Amino acid sequence: MSKVEDFLTPEEEQEVVEAIRIAEKNTSGEIRVHIERTTTMDAYDRAREIFHELKMDETELKNGVLIYLAVDDHHFVICGDKGINDVVEADFWNCTRDAMATQFKQHNFKQGLVNGILRAGEQLKKYFPWQEGNSNELSNEISKG
Numbered sequence: 807m808s809k810v811e812d813f814l815t816p817e818e819e820q821e822v823v824e825a826i827r828i829a830e831k832n833t834s835g836e837i838r839v840h841i842e843r844t845t846t847m848d849a850y851d852r853a854r855e856i857f858h859e860l861k862m863d864e865t866e867l868k869n870g871v872l873i874y875l876a877v878d879d880h881h882f883v884i885c886g887d888k889g890i891n892d893v894v895e896a897d898f899w900n901c902t903r904d905a906m907a908t909q910f911k912q913h914n915f916k917q918g919l920v921n922g923i924l925r926a927g928e929q930l931k932k933y934f935p936w937q938e939g940n941s942n943e944l945s946n947e948i949s950k951g
Contacts (some may be wrong), residue, residue, distance in 0.1 A: 809843070810841050810842060810843050810877065810950045810951070811950075812852070813841055813848060813875075813877050813915060814841075814915060814919075814948075816915055818915075818916035819948055821888070821916055821920060822839060822916060822919050822923065822948060823921060823946050823947060823948065825919070825920040825923040825924055826838075826839070826923055827946055828924070828927070829924055829926060829927025829928075829930070830925050830927065830930075830946070831936070831947045832927075832931045832935065832936050833867040833869075833895060833927060833930035833931040833932075833934050833935060833936055834866070834867055834869065834934045834935070834936055834937065834941055835865075835867075835870065835871065835876060835890065835926075835927070835930030835931075835934045836862065836865050836869065836870040836871070836944045837870075837871045837873070837923055837926055837927065837930070837946075838860055838862060838870070838871075838872050838873070838945070838946075838948075838949065839873045839874075839875070839919060839923070839948045839949070840853075840856045840860065840872060840873070840875070840948070840949045840951065841875045841879055841949075841950050841951070842876055842877070842950060842951030843876070843878050843951075844876050844877075844878045844879050845876045845879060845881075846932040849874065849876055849879065849881035849882070849883050850883050850885070852876070852883075853872060853874035853883035853885040854885060856872060856874055856949075856951070857870070857872045857874075857885050857887070860872070860944065861944065861951060862887065863943065864886060864887065864943075865887065865889075865943050865944070866943070867889045867918060867934055868887040868888045868889030868890070869886075869887060869889040869924045869933075869934045870886070870887045870890075870944070871884065871885070871886045871887070871890060872884070872885040872886075873885075873906075873922055873923065873926075881887060882903075882906065882907075882910070883892050883946065884899050884902055884903055884906075884926070886899065886921065886926075889934070890929065890930065890933065890934070894929050894933070894934045894939075898929060901925075902922050902925045902926065903922075905918075905921050905922065906918040906919070906921055908921040909921060918927065941945075
């Protein structure tokens with residue numbers, strides 16, 4: 807069994823956090839990453855539970871995006887709130903997932919996360935541009951379970 811802390815090096819983790827900061831710079835949207843070792847639940851159901859626990863469903867414009875990973879289970883889910891899901895193209899999350907999975911299959915976990923975060927940020931910027939008075943509603947740090 808691996809430890810969640812071993813999934814990314816501290817340097818890689820900072821690069822992921824920096825990608826979140828860059829992705830959120832031009833949008834009111836919020837992006838979070840949650841990493842845990844395993845789950846007994848369906849990965850999507852667990853991602854929705856974490857989404858709620860992290861208060862991502864409380865953003866003003868319902869434009870939060872969670873990237874959830876259960877590393878030992880080899881599962882990950884990209885979970886968007888209603889505001890973003892209502893406006894992106896139907897295949898957007900699948901295309902983002904596929905781009906991330908390509909990196910993950912090569913064990914480039916940090917790059918897969920960064921790619922997914924930046925893709926999500928582009929869509930958030932398109933539909934939820936940053937406006938005067940916007941604040942960073944949620945932490946950019948990676949949460950771990």
